[in-house]
Amino acid sequence: MAKGAARGKEKVLLSGVEETLLAAIWCRAQDAQSEAPLLGDPYAQPILDRCDVDYTRSTFAALHDERWARFVSGRARTLDTWCQDYLDGMGDRPVQVLQLACGLDSRVLRIRRGANVRWIDLDRPMVMNLRERIYADLPVPEQGEEEGEYIMRNLSVTVDNWLGDIPHDRPTLIIAEGLLMYLEPEQSRKVIRDVVDYFGLGGQIIFDVLGTVLQKHTSQVQWLKSSGVRFSWGVDDPKEIEEIHEKLKVVGSEHWNEYMKVERRISCAPPWFGGTATKMASKVLPSFNDFAQVMRFDF
Template structure:
């Protein structure tokens, strides 16, 4: 972990930089509230060590409202992760496309858990300068679409696989192949991920993969069984701002709003 300011614009392409910084910025912004949902002070600390154009990010991301898109999604995945680790305190956790997420640090995980964070080599190089690897926590530098890295992950324990904010950026065939490789490699466990409404992949070209509902995933992989779906607005009562809380409360009543972003929990 480095103590100096890090200029990520010299290390990443513009699209990757904006995705990483944007998510980190929104989590850090949300963490500064006394009523924070994620309480992700690791994100705030990491952001302070990065050189970035704060006014440009604020104009592009509109954090006053959009912070909750990231916080509510993260809250659901944190809740499912904690529940899994309560049931399996000696589990293996694999977070693919981890970006600059601090879940391995901010959650109170049992001491015997093995946790692996995987992302592209340039991203992991930045992670290593922002976050420390602690006991039972490893970072893997590889593309999720590569074949070799999975052999290094032991498969002798119940395994939780987390893919937050990843699949919409992948090609459909890459998602299906990845899910097959993961479910074939590990004996038993759960898969958590989020997906966007199909119309977003048609109008926002950076997004590629989407599907109608979780049963499409089941039909393409006979080891995966859908257990829960959770729209991003499920945790709207946690929003402290009365106006924004009311917006999410009303929006949650409408299917089009709820399906904007949905998290899924599968078992295998």
């Protein structure tokens, strides 16, 4: 990931779920520019600057509320913390990180990793092609030997035998941020079963989920409307995940207000359906207030 010769902007032709990866980077850039950032991702804005995208589109206009930046960035910070905790806990032993649907995320640059860490970022071919072009001249430090191996793979998690050529010779941390809620329920459960079965030396899996009430009202989520994307899988309790595979044991979870560092009041939450409609939903459907969590499991 060494810096190359400066080039012009890269035309972005993504659509559907893949388009949401830019929305996440956009929110992290807003957080980084705020007075008190939660994540402070120094790579978010440089990534956006390399993308030829109309940021006045309705998808981005609906995310201007600063609560979206806190939501996306707070979630990423907790996953970063869990990732770092796992790697630090392994000491100098060989370990692997597999990040599913990595998009343009810069987590591999934000995490301290030693020579014992093999890091694999995985996404669909069109996304990984864009990632290679963007990262080719991103202003990042040269990769040193002390950072271990970095691999990018063009793979979709929904095809058969998708893990077939991924190394499984060491304990592995699987990260799935902003992925599982877009898959059909059985697809999401299969992805989780697949990684637990495949990585026989054990590890952890960390990911985010949305609640069932929010999932059922996905058609009303404002920033999704222009993309045609919908949330398909909702989860309310970590115990639901433990039921997917006998080896899964919950280690921890955080609700949206915990990783956003705000009070558990709907006025502090992102306006999923717009300000007024979101407040009404929280009153009519109290369980809506549990609309998002991040979860961590050993296996």
